[in-house]
Amino acid sequence: MKKIFSIFSLILLSIVDFVAFAQTQRFPRPEFESGYTQPVTSMPEPRAGIFALVDVLLLIAALSLITWFIHKKRSRTGVVVTSLFSLVYFGFLREGCVCSVGSVQNVVLALFNPGYHIPLSALAFFVIPLVYTLFFGRTFCAGVCPLGAVQDVFLLRPVSLKKWLQKVLGLIPWIYLGLAILYAATGTDFIICRYDPFVGIFRFNATFFMFAIGAAFLLISVFIARPYCRFLCPYGVILNLVSRVSKKHLTITPASCIQCKLCENSCPLDAINKPVEVKQMEDKRSATRRFILLGMIIPALMIIGGWVVSNFHENLAMVNSKVRLANELLHFDSNTMEESLEIEGFRTSGKTNEELYLESATILKQFYYGSWMLGAFVGLVFGLSLAGLTRYKYREDYEPDKGECVSCARCLKYCPVEK
Incomplete structure (x- = not known):
């Protein structure tokens, strides 16, 4: 089995290398006779149609493969192999873009701005993981998302x-999601992408501040499993909701639970629900x-939240x-102040x-109504919690929490029924 996984990994990495090489051959950098040096861009270059299609196909392939590993083979090793591939390709080679987490903003902007045409690849990266989650649970989080993999x-x-503490910290992603929707709907900014703690690491061009944030998350990850996924990721809370109604979800045991309690503390995300007495x-x-x-x-919390925000x-x-x-400009005094570059x-x-x-007044009005909705949304989340x-x-029996469980398959090896 290990040999099969090794061969599979080599094949996948070869495909990735070929795609990267083909892209550079198809779109070579222009050569200037004047000695002009091509600047280093902070954002990845736009993908040609064929390569965007490759991204989507690889996303589907990775999701299908890891779903098979989880539900059919019940293999943690398979999850790890797929996770490493996703980290290499969707993380470092694709430089974290296009990303399902950030695609939330593309969808929101397309809904609120008729002039914005969402790239089909961004729409696919938003929808496809949701579809898989609806049928199989959070297999995307298990090993296809490079943010979780790293x-x-x-x-x-x-x-x-x-x-x-988990309950309190679990409210943060909802607030972050609300802010991301507000800023995307008003065409202000894509804050999920701007403040992604890992994308700068994937691109090797992070500012010192963002590198420090990313390094802090990775350091925390040594002890706290997936802190970004659990306590900040806005796409994760959407997957959490969808996974709760998933048709099929990872189970700790393939048969009946024998109440051995061996899996009780096996989940680093604390996503195993223990038996509850009558x-x-x-x-x-x-x-x-x-x-x-x-x-x-x-409703009172929603009104209070809307008013406060x-x-x-x-x-x-x-x-x-x-x-x-x-x-x-409104507060600019030409006698005592120097004009900024923006002015x-x-x-x-x-x-x-x-x-x-x-x-500016129009945008402020949008923010006024949007902040009411944001506050009401936060109040609703708090009330439902x-x-x-x-x-x-x-x-x-011992069961995975269908919302919180990321289907990492760590708990499977603890079940004696597996052996």
């Missing part, structure tokens, strides 16, 4: 976090009272370059200050 490489001495049924009156109370609390809509809008420039560039654009102020804590679920 963290897995550093996991050496996993430790468990307190449940309450609890006395809640009487109908108490259940009705709890339901009514939650029905009042959740809307009070900071101007601060949130300052990320937008036009709003920031309009604010700078100098605006002077040469031919636009008037009034036109810029009008655009509280409701989840009061929900009782009887469980006989």
Whole structure:
């Protein structure tokens, strides 16, 4: 089996090398007679149609392969091999772009901006992992996402976090997702890509600040399994929701659980639900009272959240370059201040200050309504999280949490039924 995996790895790496070589041959860098030196770009060059298709096909192939390893072969080794391939190809060779995590922003921008035509490859990278997750659980997270793969490489001495701390930190990705949607919908920025802690490492051009952030995540990954995936990734929470209703999901044992408890602490992500004893049924009156109370609390949290965040809509809008420039012009004093490069560039654009102020006012209005929705969304998430804590679920066996489990297959080797 190990020989098969080794041969398979060599074949995949050969394909990757061929694709990279073919791309450089098809699109060679131009040669200048004047001695001009080609600058080093901070973003990867646009992909030609055929190579974008190769990316999508390799994504489907990797997802199909790792799904087969997880559900059919139940092989952790196969997951690791696929994970290494994804890290090499989708991470370092493709420089983290196109990325399913960042594609959320492309989809949002396409929905809110009719003038933006989303690349089909970006749409495919957004939709395809969701489809696989709907049928097979989070197999994309298991070893196809390069962000998860690079963290897995550093996991050496996993430790468990307190449940309450996991719940609190688990709210952060929802907030991050809401902010990413707000900034993408207003055409302000793709903050998921801008502040991706690993993409600069994949491209070997990270700023010191982003390199430090990425290095910190990798250092934390030595002890805390996949900190970015669990406590920051906005695409991960979408996959979490979809996976909860997945048709087929990884199971710890291929047959009936024998309650041996060997797998109890095997998951570094703490994504194994333990058996829960039968609890006395809640009487109908108490259940009705709890339901009514939650029905009042959740809308209240949404209103409070919307009001609080809307009070900071101007601060949130300052990320937008036009709003920031309009604010700078509004407070600019030519007698005591020197013009910035942004103001100098605006002077040469031919636009008037009034036109810029009008655009800025429109964007601020978008942020006002958007911040209300963002706050309401955060309030809803917080309220539903509280409701989840009061929900009782009887469980006989050790089962993976269908939302939190990333199908890494680590728990499989602990089950004696496998042997």
